[in-house]
Amino acid sequence: MLAKLQALPSAVKQYLVVTGNYWAFTLTDGALRMLVVLYFHQLGFDPLSIAMLFFFYELFGVVTNLVGGYLGAKIGLNRTMNIGLGLQVFALAMLLVPTSWLTIVWVMIAQALSGIAKDLNKMSAKSSIKLLVPDDAQGKLYQWVAILTGSKNTLKGVGFFLGGVLLTCFGFQLAILIMAVALALVWVLSLVLLKQDLGKATTKPKFSQLFSKSRAINYLSGARMFLFGARDVWFVVALPVFLASQFDWDHWYVGGFMALWVIGYGIVQSFAPHFTGKKQGKVPDGKAAFIWAALLAGIPALIALSLSYEVAIETALIGGLMLFGVVFAINSSLHSYLIVSYADGDGVSLDVGFYYMANAMGRLIGTVLSGWLFGSYGLVVCLWVSAIFVVMAALLSLSLPRHTHSEV
Template sequence: MQAGPSLRGYAAVTGAYWAFMLTDGALRMLVLLQFHRLGFTPVQLAGLFVLYEVAGIVTNLTAGWLAARFGLAATLIAGLVLQVAALVALAQFDPAWAVATSVAFVMLVQGASGVAKDLAKTASKSAVKLLAPPGQGLFRWVAALTGSKNAVKGAGFFVGAALLGGVGFAPALYLMASGLALILVAIVAFLPAGLSVRDKGARITQVFSRDARINWLAAARLFLFGARDVWFVVALPIWLQASLSAGMPPERAFFFTGGFMALWIIFYGAVQAGAPRVVRGAATSALTWVLILALVTGALAMTALLTPGWTLVILGGLLVFGAVFAVNSSLHSFLILDYAGAGRVTMDVGFYYMANAGGRLFGTLMSGVMYQLGGLPAALAAATAMLLLSAGAMTRLRAAG
């Protein structure tokens, strides 16, 4: 494969997205473990991420228009700059602040980070359709970007937990901000000129899709990611931290908690990147795979309820969830680019990822609530119900043709 302009542009966008997602994963783990250590309840911990997800909904709704209006390059760079600012701002947190002040401050900073993430994501994933080498399979290139991104984000979970135990909260944030700023300067020089093209006639009202397939796919995505985050965001790390802390020092428990979550995301990303080799007929396969995922999750919920001491078995089951979920996610990421109109790629992608952010918001809120009500089994039971709703939306998508 020759490294033509399109491939170099794809590599530059991928590199920028990798750098961003490394800090995104690390930041989530830093915030979660730091404030759990400070005594925040599961519901309070979930609340810290609410504005992050709300910002994602709003940003995705408008990011497609912004990318069309101001260019993909400007949108991607704005996301990276805002993330650096968010990391530096969060380093100013003072543990002596009152709980209400702490929650408000962290929510605002997380909200800015949420805006940054979805600016970067919409620009990066839209660029794939424009930069992927022709005749080599769009599914392959979408899966490569998405899978590698998740592997890097998984490494970020480990980096965040290790930095918290090794250098502390504020120094970790300064280190990440410095590293991302250096990468931003390097990346700007390699972004292709084609990503700066603007559509001055793009209107904000055009972000809403009239394609029934995209609307049903967005609904399916909402429940799919809600089903992941309802157990992953708050329930899993608190449950695992509590399980490990009984037999080891807190710092080592941080390390192993972050390590497993990193392993889960990296494994999920690796399977996601290889999805094109194991599926055929994307829309039909997406329905089949989400039904398989619902069965896996229901069995895992029963295992966690009836045999709570089987920690290794439960963790193994969560890896199975990750593999099946990865295939589902990769299929969805391909379908949205396949269905997106040639003249409105960024707006269709932005609308679709608005639904993704909505699912993450719902899952994040429910993660704290369900864990507080019934622990990890309750969170997994809620995930099963969401997956069945996702399957219902995929059934309607197939009917829409």
């Protein structure tokens, strides 16, 4: 086995290192989220206080993706990825303090560092693939991006389960210690194995380059912001609370269902190329982005109509959620390929960082709206806003370049 690994091309070995880093980080990220939610619920924290623990996690994602892209071009993606892994180890270590120190402010700071670490890691992983695949191998690029993106979300769902298991078997602090030690080992391996200066721009990037000047990337980033806002406006707060309050599902049932949804969503992302033209030897373009967004827009609208007229509410919501997950996963994977394809090879992280800044902004907007709209108006309004957001993503996709690449 070791001999086979050593015989692999350099690009493939680097891809495996990047993917391994991303997988290890994602497992701890998902597990940490579940550990924090369950543990602080046990301590008697109210839902709003628990939600506030993650506010800086999302907020700092916006800034990190923007500045992280600049850092990646300036110092290299290997360094930004390793900084992300190191920050996550530090964030985990912050939670090993005595229980009396675990105040809301302290945990918010730890979560802020974890959010910075997550987005540095993600930006570095997505940008690196652009540099490991030749420009004339767009089919392979799409496949590699789809596998990385899909596996990340699958493992995030697994991380939810892992967090619950670790908390049950070992308690909060020992669970955190186990994850910190395991991720520290991955960090050391990454420092040794990851190629030096990967993604470092040949010319010194200017800070003004943080904001993309590419028309295609600007439109794609706008579409991404609305796409993820459309998911989180009903998925993050409104859906789990609705399932618990209206269907009388207990917390474990709700958490398990959400975790399985994320796992399934990730699996579909990995196979997205098979739904978007791989059999015909093509990779997607702006037209494909518009078509898949248009298909997605009708799903939350149909669920909203079913809930409004009280027609098979449980079937419509659960079935609609499954269908939404499949079509959304294809949209997300398609977008992830397009940004890597559009990005400039020299200083690729600048473009990818700007794009994922818009992604983080969409998550933040969706999360805030989810709590406010659901509390004030209910799930139906959240679903209608979701449909409007997807329509906006589809309209922006009309301005994306249209091209046809043959798979190589």
